[in-house]
Amino acid sequence: MAYEDVLAAYDPALGLEVHVELNTASKMFCGCSTAFGAAPNTQTCPVCLGLPGALPVVNAQAIESVIRIGLALNCSIAPWCRFARKNYFYPDMPKNFQTSQYDEPICFDGWTEVEVDGVTYRVEIERVHMEEDAGKLTHVGGSTGRIQGADHSLLDYNRAGVPLMEIVTKPVLGTGAAAPKVARAYMAQLRELLRALGVSDVRMEQGSLRCDANVSLAPSGSDVLGTRTETKNVNSLRSVERALTYEIQRQGEVLASGGRVHQETRHWHEDGGYTSPGRSKEQAEDYRYFPEPDLVPVAPAPEWVADLRLTLPEPPAQRRRRLVAEWGFTELEMRDVSGTGSLDLIVETVTAGAAPGAARKWWSGELARRANAAGVELEDVGITPGQVAELQVLIDAGTINDKLARQVIDGVLAGEGSPAEVVEARGLAVVSDDGALTAAVDAAIAANPDVAQRIRDGKVQAAGALIGAVMKAMRGQADAARVRELILERLAG
Structure with a gap:
C-alpha cells in the first residue's frame, strides 16, 4: 500500500x-x-x-x-x-x-x-x-x-x-x-x-x-x-x-x-x-x-x-543554535546537517583545520551521497574528519580543485593513503605552469575559431566554451581562473 x-x-x-x-x-x-x-x-x-x-x-x-x-x-x-x-x-x-x-x-x-x-x-x-x-x-x-x-x-x-x-x-x-x-x-x-x-x-x-x-x-x-x-x-x-x-x-x-x-x-x-x-x-x-x-x-x-x-554537556538543541551563530550557517543549512547526521563529523573536521562551510559541503554533500549509495552510516563511509580537513587544505592551497578532490576521495576510500599521498601517486595536482596552459589555450583557440571570434567581438561569456575545452584537454588539472585569463589575453584586441 x-x-x-x-x-x-x-x-x-x-x-x-x-x-x-x-x-x-x-x-x-x-x-x-x-x-x-x-x-x-x-x-x-x-x-x-x-x-x-x-x-x-x-x-x-x-x-x-x-x-x-x-x-x-x-x-x-x-x-x-x-x-x-x-x-x-x-x-x-x-x-x-x-x-x-x-x-x-x-x-x-x-x-x-x-x-x-x-x-x-x-x-x-x-x-x-x-x-x-x-x-x-x-x-x-x-x-x-x-x-x-x-x-x-x-x-x-x-x-x-x-x-x-x-x-x-x-x-x-x-x-x-x-x-x-x-x-x-x-x-x-x-x-x-x-x-x-x-x-x-x-x-x-x-x-x-x-x-x-x-x-x-x-x-x-x-x-x-x-x-x-x-x-x-x-x-x-x-x-x-x-x-x-x-x-x-x-x-x-x-x-x-x-x-x-x-x-x-x-x-x-x-x-x-x-x-x-x-x-x-x-x-x-x-x-x-x-x-x-x-x-x-x-x-x-x-x-x-x-x-x-554539573558534568552534563551542552544540550543538543542549544549546541546547534550556538554553532549556527559561530559558523554563520543558515537554519536551513543546519537542518540539512542534522538530517544527514553529520554534525559531529563537521565539528571534528573544523577542529582539524577546515572552515565550517567547507566541512559542511563535503560531509552533507558528496560524502553523504556516497554513504547513501553504499548503504552505510556517514561515519563509516571510509574517510576521517582529519582526512577531509587535509583534502580542503589542498584545495585552499590551489594544489587541487573540487573536481580533482572527488578523485582524491576515490583514492582514499580505495585505501591508497592520505589525500596528499593520493594526489602524488595519481598525479592529480593542478597544472599551474603557464607554458603548458598557454599551449592548451592556443590549441583550443585553433580548434574553435568561431568561438574565438565571438570573444574578439566582445562576447566574453563565450570564453566558457574554450575553458571547458582546455579543462578537458588537461584532464581537469588546470586552474580554470588562470585559463580564463590566458584566453582573454590571447584574444585581446
Whole structure:
C-alpha cells in the first residue's frame, strides 16, 4: 500500500526502545573486560556465565553513567531502586535470566525534543533502566547469517554481562507522515548526546547502540492506539527510517484489506528492505519478574546526583543554535546537517583545520551521497574528519580543485593513503605552469575559431566554451581562473 494512502487513513504511533552498551572497562556485575573484538569466550568468569555460587557486584561507573544520561534527558532520578530477574530461556543467556530493572527504574519521566523539516516534536521518555547484555549467536551454514537455513550456531559469551542501558519512550503521537524521520532524528540526537556524555562509543554497526522500533496504526482521529509490532535490533539510522516506513505500509495494507495486525516482534532485512515475523510479543507477566536477591538496592545520594548534573554537556538543541551563530550557517543549512547526521563529523573536521562551510559541503554533500549509495552510516563511509580537513587544505592551497578532490576521495576510500599521498601517486595536482596552459589555450583557440571570434567581438561569456575545452584537454588539472585569463589575453584586441 502506498505510504501516502496509509497516512491518509491512519495515524501512526511510535515507540522506541534504544539499547546502549556503556563503555565501562568491566562488565555490569563482574570484573571481566568489555573490550570489543576479543577471541570468543575469552572474557568470561563464573559470574557472567551464571555458575552456581557466583555472586554479582554492581559496577559503580555504570550507575554513574546511567544517572548522567537520565539527567541529560530531563528525567527524575529514583532515590531508591533495585534490580530484578527477567526469566526466559535463550541460548545466549547463560543464567536463563537477565538481571534487569522492572517496576523500579533508576530514571523516569523525562523528555527531549527533535526537529524535522522545521517542525519540533517532543519525545517523552518513560524510563531509563539498567540491565546486562546477552551473549552473541553466530549462525553458520546458511546464506543469510540468520538461523533459518543454518547448519549450526556458535555461542560467544564475551558480551554477556556487558553494562546495558535501555531508554524507553512513551508513545510518540502526532508525527503523521514524518514518523520515520522523527524516529531517525531522535536516534541521531540520542547518539550525539551519548557521545558528548562520553558514556558509550555508540557504534551502531558493532551493536553498542541499537533500536527496537515499535509502531502501530489507528484510524485517523481515533484516540485508541492500534496493535503494535516491534522491529528488533535495528542497527543504523538509515535502517530505523526504512524499517518504520515499510512497517507502516505493511500494517496499512493489512488493515485496509480487513485483516488484523498481530502483536509480535519482527526482523528487519536490510538487503531486501522488508520485515519478517519473529515471535509473539511477551507481556511482563510472561517473564516472571521478581527482585534480584543477590544485589542490594541502589540509592544514589541527592548530593551525588547534584554533582553529576554539573558534568552534563551542552544540550543538543542549544549546541546547534550556538554553532549556527559561530559558523554563520543558515537554519536551513543546519537542518540539512542534522538530517544527514553529520554534525559531529563537521565539528571534528573544523577542529582539524577546515572552515565550517567547507566541512559542511563535503560531509552533507558528496560524502553523504556516497554513504547513501553504499548503504552505510556517514561515519563509516571510509574517510576521517582529519582526512577531509587535509583534502580542503589542498584545495585552499590551489594544489587541487573540487573536481580533482572527488578523485582524491576515490583514492582514499580505495585505501591508497592520505589525500596528499593520493594526489602524488595519481598525479592529480593542478597544472599551474603557464607554458603548458598557454599551449592548451592556443590549441583550443585553433580548434574553435568561431568561438574565438565571438570573444574578439566582445562576447566574453563565450570564453566558457574554450575553458571547458582546455579543462578537458588537461584532464581537469588546470586552474580554470588562470585559463580564463590566458584566453582573454590571447584574444585581446
